[in-house]
Amino acid sequence: MSKNRMEVSGGLAGTVVFKPTDVIRIVPQGSFLNITAGTIQIIHNVSHYPKRIYFSYSGSSRELLSRIERTGFLDKDRCERDPEQEETINAIQRSGYFPIKKWPAIFVVGVWNLLILADITGIFGHESGRSGPLSFVDLSFLWTVCLLLLFSQKIRQILMKQEHSFAYIRSSLYFIVFVASMMLILSYGMLLT
Structure with missing residues (x-):
């Protein structure tokens, strides 16, 4: 995770990679009685990924969202564009989230x-x-x-x-x-x- 790239890996279930401009917003989903992991929903505009992407975290969803905010990823206005990295991310996105052909x-x-x-x-x-x-x-x-x-x-x-x-x-x-x-x-x- 950096201010220009967010990766969420689910092992064989797949990996999604986002640029700041791909993420519309990240919504904390909370946890059930603080027993389960905190979950966030990533609302995005990448056509090759499932519309609903959820990521569970062992801490609270608010804590995870705070960690993402500290990287600067959600501050699209101050994001430094790197055309080479953006093309790499675009290629990963075009290939889809599932790692096997x-x-x-x-x-x-x-x-x-x-x-x-x-x-x-x-x-x-x-x-x-x-x-x-x-x-x-x-x-x-x-x-x-x-x-x-x-x-x-x-x-x-x-x-x-x-x-x-x-x-x-x-x-x-x-x-x-x-x-x-x-x-x-x-x-x-x-x-x-």
């Missing part, structure tokens, strides 16, 4: 869902509605794709939009690998029984 994402989700569907229907002779041999295969597929994204620059170039930073999705990928690993261990144990 459309067709690779459709392919990965499609294959994963077909494997799950084949497993649920009992296509390989196991009892329908119970985990079968494909539960291990579909988790292995997800685990492999995430590992390839983590450790292969070439796979990142194929799967990710070049305007998006890998750093924003790295922690999400590690989390998916961890959860998938635990599930693989459990499903392998179920296959043995």
Whole structure:
């Protein structure tokens, strides 16, 4: 966050980047009995992003809004224009908020869902509605794709939009690998029984 750039990352859910002129206003949403995180709504004019963007913060929404104001981001009149940075932000915005290219994402989700569907229907002779041999295969597929994204620059170039930073999705990928690993261990144990 700076006076010329605001980035909000949701890991694999996507990243949005704004110039001060893109943000119409930021509205604090408050929290429920101070139990949940404070939330702000970013009202913007970027056509490639969802109209409603909400960002939750572990503190209060007023505190977050105050931190944004201190950067000078909301003071559009005193913002210093940087044409090179503005073009970079415009390129990120044109690519959309989701960091993975459309067709690779459709392919990965499609294959994963077909494997799950084949497993649920009992296509390989196991009892329908119970985990079968494909539960291990579909988790292995997800685990492999995430590992390839983590450790292969070439796979990142194929799967990710070049305007998006890998750093924003790295922690999400590690989390998916961890959860998938635990599930693989459990499903392998179920296959043995």
